[in-house]
Amino acid sequence: MTAEDFQNGQILLVDKPLQWSSFQAVNKMKWALKSKLGIRKIKIGHAGTLDPLASGLLIVCTGKFTKRIPELQGQQKEYTGTFYIGATTPSYDLETEIDATFPISHIDDTMIERAVMQFIGEIDQKPPVFSAIKKDGKRLYEHARAGETVEIAARKTTIHEFEITRIALPEVDFRVVCSKGTYIRSLAYDFGKALQSGAHLTELRRTKIGDYHVDNAINVADFENTLLP
Template sequence: MTAEDFQNGQILLVDKPLHWSSFQAVNKMKWALKSKLGIRKIKIGHAGTLDPLATGLLIVCTGKFTKRITELQGQEKEYTGTFHIGATTPSYDLETEINETFPTLHIDADLIHETVKQFLGEIDQKPPVFSAIKKDGKRLYEHARAGETVEIASRKTTIHEFEITRIALPEIDFRVVCSKGTYIRSLAFDFGKALQSGAHLTALRRTKIGHYHVNDAQPVPDFENSLS
């Protein structure tokens, strides 16, 4: 593709690696476009942030197609991943250390599958305290890291599909299809609570946004190499 193609607008599907922020992935691509195609200035952005500890589909829009970001962000998303049952962390994932442990002897496959039903359809969900949502002019994670307690309002979100794909306690693998704004970390925490135990997220991969699938995405280095 030419510099003009990217300026006119492209939708690029990227498979974001572990430990990269979405911002880092976009920045890498922007630098590649500028250095390899000689583009001095280009609009580029992503449709839906993935945490550094998550992998998978990141939709990146260039040029005139950046106007479509809001529309793409609003589409339903599919995730796969793993909950660790019997322990919680302040961030609801592996970003922070385990802060509390809970009994799990009462948990079996029947209880797990029965509990899933509580989370189908429209639910109330509180975002994690370690998230980028702003409260009083600061990101929630900034409040959390400063040891400040803030009241977080719950939000409506919709779980269209919630399937347990493997049970090997303390691990449970899942697949979820959900609306925009759903926090899978919060789902892990709430699911653990509903089991009369605790849980946190240990792996997360975004596999779909609307009709776009991670199987059609490419790693950032492959994108960079395609420009040379």
């Protein structure tokens, strides 16, 4: 594709690696477009942030197609991953250390399947305290890292599908299809409570956004290699 193609607008499917922020992935692609194609200025952005500890589908829009970002962000998303049952962390994932442990000897497959049914449909969900949502002019993770306690309001979100794909306690693998704004970390925390235990998220991969699938995505290095100077 030419510089003009990217200026006119492209939708690029990227498989974001672990440990990269969504901003880093987009920035790397922007630098590649500028350095390899000689584009001095180009609009580029992504349709939905993925945490550094999550991998998978990131939709990147360039040029005139950046106007489509709100529409793409609003589509339902599919995730796969792993919950660790029997322990919680303040961030609800592996960003922070375990702060409490809970028994799991009472949990069986039937209890897990019953717990799943509690989360299908519209639910009230509180975002994690370690999230980028703003409260009193600061992001929640800034409050959390400063040791400040803030009251977080629950939000309506919809879980369209919630399937357990492997049970090997303390690990439980899942597949979730959900609406925009759903926090899988919060789902992990709430799922642990529903099991009369605790849980946190140890692995997360976004596999779909609307009709776009990660199987059709490329990694950032491959994207750079497709750009001929």
